[in-house]
Amino acid sequence: MTAIDTLKQAFNEHQAVITALEPLLPEIAAVADVMRNCLANGGKILLFGNGGSAADSQHIAAEIVGRYKKERRGLPAIALTTDTSILTSVGNDYGFDFIFSRQVEALCTPADVVIGFSTSGNSRNVVLGIEKAREIGAITVAMTGGTGGKLANLCDHVLTMPTSDTPRIQEAHILIGHSLCDLVEAD
Ligand SMILES: O=C(CO)[C@@H](O)[C@H](O)[C@H](O)[C@H](O)COP(=O)(O)O
Numbered sequence: 001m002t003a004i005d006t007l008k009q010a011f012n013e014h015q016a017v018i019t020a021l022e023p024l025l026p027e028i029a030a031v032a033d034v035m036r037n038c039l040a041n042g043g044k045i046l047l048f049g050n051g052g053s054a055a056d057s058q059h060i061a062a063e064i065v066g067r068y069k070k071e072r073r074g075l076p077a078i079a080l081t082t083d084t085s086i087l088t089s090v091g092n093d094y095g096f097d098f099i100f101s102r103q104v105e106a107l108c109t110p111a112d113v114v115i116g117f118s119t120s121g122n123s124r125n126v127v128l129g130i131e132k133a134r135e136i137g138a139i140t141v142a143m144t145g146g147t148g149g150k151l152a153n154l155c156d157h158v159l160t161m162p163t164s165d166t167p168r169i170q171e172a173h174i175l176i177g178h179s180l181c182d183l184v185e186a187d
């Protein structure tokens with residue numbers, strides 16, 4: 001396969017996934033409503049995931065705290081993927097599985113929305129973070145793909161991308177993340 005073939009294949013696969021997202025639009029709008037209500041009522045958005053999904057969590061938290069497109073006040077969102085002292089101490093003392101759940105225990109309130117990104121839906125630390133958020137009574141959102149994995153049965157809102165290909169799932173996640181930010185800061 002030539003480089004151009006490889007690129008064409010990725011672009012075509014990407015396009016097919018984005019087209020197939022259409023049935024998810026009502027659920028994406030429902031998640032945006034939940035986020036808007038949370039922020040209007042003094043809650044905050046917590047986000048986490050591994051690898052590319054850690055980057056997605058940070059990216060979306062930055063859009064919410066800073067701005068997506070519109071001038072407005074800063075809104076509270078925290079990516080639980082950024083503090084290396086917390087990640088290394090909790091990882092070292094309790095285990096990598098607990099790097100998110102421990103922070104959820106410390107920071108989450110019932111007024112919050114907790115968003116777990118996992119393309120497989122099965123990353124143990126993401127699953128445990130979501131389970132802790134449920135215990136606390138926060139609204140939980142899964143950003144996943146494929147079958148949705150374990151997260152699909154755990155969360156109040158489940159956005160499962162219509163592919164099992166990790167990069168294509170992540171590309172759809174970031175489109176949805178941006179769209180959620182757009183709706184969160186709409187009048
Ligand atoms: O970005 C990528 C692959 O595109 C990787 O860094 C990927 O996020 C990592 O392998 C993650 O550990 C995968 O975890 P998950 O999405 O299954 O929860």
Ligand SMILES: [Zn+2]
Nearest residue numbers: 052166167170
């Ligand atoms: Zn990636």
